[in-house]
Amino acid sequence: MRRKVASAAKPNLGHIALASLEQALHDRLFVCTQNVDNLHEQAGARRVLHMHGELFKSRCDSCSLPPFADTSLHESPGELPRCSCGGKIRPHICWFGETPFELEQILQALDDCSIFIAIGTSGSVEPAASFAGHVAGRARTFYVGPEAPANRSLFDECFLGKAGELLPGLFSF
Numbered sequence: 001m002r003r004k005v006a007s008a009a010k011p012n013l014g015h016i017a018l019a020s021l022e023q024a025l026h027d028r029l030f031v032c033t034q035n036v037d038n039l040h041e042q043a044g045a046r047r048v049l050h051m052h053g054e055l056f057k058s059r060c061d062s063c064s065l066p067p068f069a070d071t072s073l074h075e076s077p078g079e080l081p082r083c084s085c086g087g088k089i090r091p092h093i094c095w096f097g098e099t100p101f102e103l104e105q106i107l108q109a110l111d112d113c114s115i116f117i118a119i120g121t122s123g124s125v126e127p128a129a130s131f132a133g134h135v136a137g138r139a140r141t142f143y144v145g146p147e148a149p150a151n152r153s154l155f156d157e158c159f160l161g162k163a164g165e166l167l168p169g170l171f172s173f
Contacts, residue, residue: 002091003073006037006055012164014119014144015043017171022047030109034121034128036093051100051128053093062087100127110134117142119163123149144170 011019022029022045031048033040036055040048058070060083070089074081081089094100110116116135123129123143132141132154143155144163152158159166 002036003055003071004075007071009037009039011039011043014163014165014167015039015045017167019044021171030113032106032109034125036091049102049105051094051102051106053091053101055091055093057092058089059092060085060087061090067092103127106131107134113139115140115142117144118149118155119143119167120145121149123151123154 018029018031018040022031027047029047031040031045032051033048034052036050036052038054038056054067056069056071057067058072058081059065059067063083063085065083065085070091072081083089100106110131111134113135116132116139118128118132118141121128121143123132129149129151132143132151135141136154141155141157143149143152143158144166145160146162147160148158149155159170
């Protein structure tokens with residue numbers, strides 16, 4: 001069901017603005033998303049870290065088979081696909097209670113950053129909620145989203161509104 005819904009989604013102008021910024025800054029921009037969709041990639045971004053995984057990839061729950069592209073909807077009830085090892089194939093996403101992916105790489109990027117921008121997060125879901133605190137006092141911190149996040153005090157500036165409307169103006173170059 002999640003893949004079916006996500007298949008119909010299209011990137012907004014905020015995704016497109018970030019992809020354009022990536023084209024201008026190359027590897028000086030680190031995009032880390034909590035979203036499991038592929039909207040950043042649809043917008044043209046090439047270097048996106050999906051800390052909660054990718055919905056359009058699957059992996060075995062038993063063996064070390066690397067995640068693989070999978071757009072199948074698996075709509076037949078009770079028919080879970082199986083790996084050649086016998087394990088169940090599951091979406092390559094991090095469910096609540098599981099450890100997000102690539103935390104070491106994320107922490108290294110936070111240590112190296114001079115500007116931190118959080119977009120559309122509530123500021124209350126860990127570990128991402130702690131990222132602004134990790135860089136506060138060392139990097140400029142900005143928030144863009146529909147309402148102030150729970151960790152508002154950690155941001156130098158907040159831009160309230162829809163990211164798809166605000167980001168293109170903030171990133172014009």
